[in-house]
Structure formats: structure tokens, C-alpha cells
Amino acid sequence: MSITRLSDLADKAACPRLVVKVGSSLLVGPEGVRRSWLGELVEELAAARARGQDVIVVSSGAIALGAARLGLEKGGRGSLADAQAAAAVGQIALSSLWAEFFGTQGYPAAQLLLTLEDLEDRRRYLNATATLTRLLDAGAVPVINENDSVATQEIRFGDNDRLAARVAQAARASAVLLLSDVDGLYDRDPRDPAARLLPLVEGVTPEIHAMASGTSGSGMGSGGMTSKLQAAQIAELAGISLAIINGTYATPIARALATGTGTLFLPRRKAAARKAWLGGRLRLKGTLRVDPGAEAALTRGSSLLAKGIVGVEGSFERGDPVAIAGAEGRIVAHGLAEYDSRECARIMGHHTSAHADLLGYAPRSAVVHRDQLVLK
The missing domain is CATH 2.30.130.10 (PUA domain)
Structure with missing residues (x-):
């Protein structure tokens, strides 16, 4: 059974393994961690586990959390040194958060910190695949973030959208779900009253890329719609579907799947594993x-x-x-x-x-x- 619509992401037969990406602006608000929102999201992910789906989380937020604790300006992104220091502090806080909330649902969380080289090098990529497989088999929920405390501008992913797609390739996932601050991909700037949400996209073409903006609306993340389309291209090489939904609401996954509000990208083809890895390389x-x-x-x-x-x-x-x-x-x-x-x-x-x-x-x-x- 294959994925053909957004609601299939909650179907064990169509989507046995799901990668969910959570951005900084969703996890951390002006007052700090959005604990109520996070608790509801983890309940949704635990429900997916309970119905037999494997779940992997790709979580931003370490730099934002660390910057708040260190009192760094510009959210910790004033310089590479600030970002690395903020990440070193924030990674502890971030992993503790996920461990706490998944623990209340009866699932152990496992932290993996990756750099670009870990998934660009073929041997290390296969090692990541083996680790993810073993963690899922053991009943854990892997929580993955870019290792910002050691990554430099030359080796970092730069956004967790593409990281999520590369993780999905390594984990042999069925789909990637990107939680964003918009409902999905629009045919033009969503601030335009005439903008139309695209519910289904079959393959990312140059025409689709032309609809995207490369900036992050929240100012906290480092991605934008362009990075999400690049993630969809990486995913589709491995025959993996990718969806964008609005994560700003309470229980965002249930809301999007029940109403069909979001954009689902269906892959046009599926390359062999080695070719999918090669096609998804960022450097x-x-x-x-x-x-x-x-x-x-x-x-x-x-x-x-x-x-x-x-x-x-x-x-x-x-x-x-x-x-x-x-x-x-x-x-x-x-x-x-x-x-x-x-x-x-x-x-x-x-x-x-x-x-x-x-x-x-x-x-x-x-x-x-x-x-x-x-x-x-």
C-alpha cells in the first residue's frame, strides 16, 4: 500500500515509518519552551507508536534554548562561535525535554547528533542506518539534531528540513512530515489574497521551485520554503513522500490529517539505495x-x-x-x-x-x- 493522501500518514500499512521535523519557532516561543504544545505533539507521536508506526523526530531548538540560558544576542546566531556555544548548552536542554515528554508516554527517547559528513560519507551513512534501525527495533524514539556545537559553515546542513530528508533516506522511512508555520506550499506568496494552497505535488519541478520563498518567516530557523522543496527532492529519490503542515496549532498532526490541510509531495520515482544516497548529497x-x-x-x-x-x-x-x-x-x-x-x-x-x-x-x-x- 502506498501513500496517496495526507491522511495516509496515520496509516500503519501505508506509512510504517515516519520522520517528523519540528522547527525552532514551534518549540520555543518568546516566553520559552511551549510545554503545552510539545506535550500534545508528543501525545500524537505516542499514538502513532501505539498503532504500530515507527517514529523518528528531527528537532531544532538547541541554539534557541542555549542562547536564552546564556543570554546571547540575536538568538545565539550573531556569530558561528555564539551558535556553537549556544548549541552546546541547548543540546542538553533539548534532549532532556524530549526524554521527559516521551517518558511520560512510556517511550525512551534516544539522542543522535549528526553533522553533514556523517551522512555524506557512505560508510558513516550506513552506520547511522544501523543505529537508527537498532533503536527502533528496541522500542526507542530517536531524536536527531544537527551537531551545531562542532559543525562549521562548510560542513553543516544549515537547516533541519534537508537533514530530515537525509535521515529518512538512511532510516528507510515511508514519509517525512515537516511542521511549519504555514499550511503548506502556495502557488505564490501566501500573503497574497489570491494565493492558493497546493494539496498535492507530484515531483518537484522548476515551476514548483519558482513558487517558493527562500526566507524563514519566523526569523528563528535557517530554512524556508526553498529548503523544504530541496528536502522533498532528496526524499523523492528514495521513493519517500514528504508533507508540509502548519505546526502552530494544538495537536497539529491530527488537525492537518483530519482536514486535509497541507501539501503532500509524492515521489515520481525511486532510485536504488546507493543512488538515492548519491543524489541526496549536499556537498x-x-x-x-x-x-x-x-x-x-x-x-x-x-x-x-x-x-x-x-x-x-x-x-x-x-x-x-x-x-x-x-x-x-x-x-x-x-x-x-x-x-x-x-x-x-x-x-x-x-x-x-x-x-x-x-x-x-x-x-x-x-x-x-x-x-x-x-x-x-
């Missing part, structure tokens, strides 16, 4: 720019040959992940390079028959083989 080592002919061949399932490459950007080694960009600069695929950047620059535009003379050794079958490539 790449370089870019290969290709001509229209090569771009068309990629969409038909072909490997990337040097003949179709018109530019090489960045410094990368053989086996590193790279982006493949079309003539207009749009990223059309991710892949693992069979040559380093210097070799790619040497053979680009040349037919395979010339590679041996250019490189001094027998060429490989492709610059990026189709088995190590996933379309975006």
Missing part, C-alpha cells in the same frame, strides 16, 4: 559542464563520456562525487567521477579513441558511468 567536489547532446543522452540512461564535456570546475579525485550541469547551468545529475579533475580537463571534448594518447594509459569506459550516476 560535491566539482562540476562537469556538458553540451546539449550529452545532457540528452544522460536523460536516456547513458553514461557521461568525455566527448560531451565542455568544462571542468573544482578540484576532485577519482571516486569523488561531482555535479553534472547542462548548457544553461542547471544541475542535471550527480555522479562519481572515474577520473580526477586534471584528467577530465585533459580529455574533455575528445573521443574515447584519443584518450590513451592524452593520458598515457588505457581509458576507462566513461567519465561517469551510468551505474554511478543519478539524475536530478
Whole structure:
């Protein structure tokens, strides 16, 4: 059974494993932790567990909690050092909150702090998968946050929407539920009286991206609708549905599912596990720019040959992940390079028959083989 509507997120058969993302502005208000709201949300998640669904929580809020306790300006986001210090204090408070509230429902909470590298590196990604699986099998509720106390601008996710999607991939979840401060995706700025809520989206296209805003309305988080659409793209590679609902209400999940108020993104395809991991990577080592002919061949399932490459950007080694960009600069695929950047620059535009003379050794079958490539 597959997910076809918002209410299916409460169906064990359609959605046996659910990842729920909670943002900072929902968890922490001007007066501190919204304990009443959090208690009702945990009751909803406990009800999901009771009906046989696995639940994983991706929770923001550590920086906001720590900044309040340390008295830091700008919510702890005035500098990277402030954010890291606030997170170090706030992570203790955040994990204690979730442990307390899930404990009252009879479920142990488990904390996992992740950095981008934990899910970008294939071996560490598989280790995270194993840990999540064991925790769920043991009856715990994993509560995950980005490890802001050690993450830097170069390695951090930057928002927990995409983190939630990557966690869902690693956990082999059925769906991701993003609790936001709006009802879902609108066809234009939701402040426009003519704006229309989109209840169902089948695949995130450039037209869908054009409807989004990249700013966070609350000022507390670091995401926005753009990051939510990027999360939907990451999820769909693994055949995972993603929903956006308004989390500002009491019992937000029950309200959204009962009224059908929200936006449900259905995946158009499902890549194999390794390709889903590759396609969801947020940090790449370089870019290969290709001509229209090569771009068309990629969409038909072909490997990337040097003949179709018109530019090489960045410094990368053989086996590193790279982006493949079309003539207009749009990223059309991710892949693992069979040559380093210097070799790619040497053979680009040349037919395979010339590679041996250019490189001094027998060429490989492709610059990026189709088995190590996933379309975006």
C-alpha cells in the first residue's frame, strides 16, 4: 500500500515509518519552551507508536534554548562561535525535554547528533542506518539534531528540513512530515489574497521551485520554503513522500490529517539505495559542464563520456562525487567521477579513441558511468 493522501500518514500499512521535523519557532516561543504544545505533539507521536508506526523526530531548538540560558544576542546566531556555544548548552536542554515528554508516554527517547559528513560519507551513512534501525527495533524514539556545537559553515546542513530528508533516506522511512508555520506550499506568496494552497505535488519541478520563498518567516530557523522543496527532492529519490503542515496549532498532526490541510509531495520515482544516497548529497567536489547532446543522452540512461564535456570546475579525485550541469547551468545529475579533475580537463571534448594518447594509459569506459550516476 502506498501513500496517496495526507491522511495516509496515520496509516500503519501505508506509512510504517515516519520522520517528523519540528522547527525552532514551534518549540520555543518568546516566553520559552511551549510545554503545552510539545506535550500534545508528543501525545500524537505516542499514538502513532501505539498503532504500530515507527517514529523518528528531527528537532531544532538547541541554539534557541542555549542562547536564552546564556543570554546571547540575536538568538545565539550573531556569530558561528555564539551558535556553537549556544548549541552546546541547548543540546542538553533539548534532549532532556524530549526524554521527559516521551517518558511520560512510556517511550525512551534516544539522542543522535549528526553533522553533514556523517551522512555524506557512505560508510558513516550506513552506520547511522544501523543505529537508527537498532533503536527502533528496541522500542526507542530517536531524536536527531544537527551537531551545531562542532559543525562549521562548510560542513553543516544549515537547516533541519534537508537533514530530515537525509535521515529518512538512511532510516528507510515511508514519509517525512515537516511542521511549519504555514499550511503548506502556495502557488505564490501566501500573503497574497489570491494565493492558493497546493494539496498535492507530484515531483518537484522548476515551476514548483519558482513558487517558493527562500526566507524563514519566523526569523528563528535557517530554512524556508526553498529548503523544504530541496528536502522533498532528496526524499523523492528514495521513493519517500514528504508533507508540509502548519505546526502552530494544538495537536497539529491530527488537525492537518483530519482536514486535509497541507501539501503532500509524492515521489515520481525511486532510485536504488546507493543512488538515492548519491543524489541526496549536499556537498560535491566539482562540476562537469556538458553540451546539449550529452545532457540528452544522460536523460536516456547513458553514461557521461568525455566527448560531451565542455568544462571542468573544482578540484576532485577519482571516486569523488561531482555535479553534472547542462548548457544553461542547471544541475542535471550527480555522479562519481572515474577520473580526477586534471584528467577530465585533459580529455574533455575528445573521443574515447584519443584518450590513451592524452593520458598515457588505457581509458576507462566513461567519465561517469551510468551505474554511478543519478539524475536530478
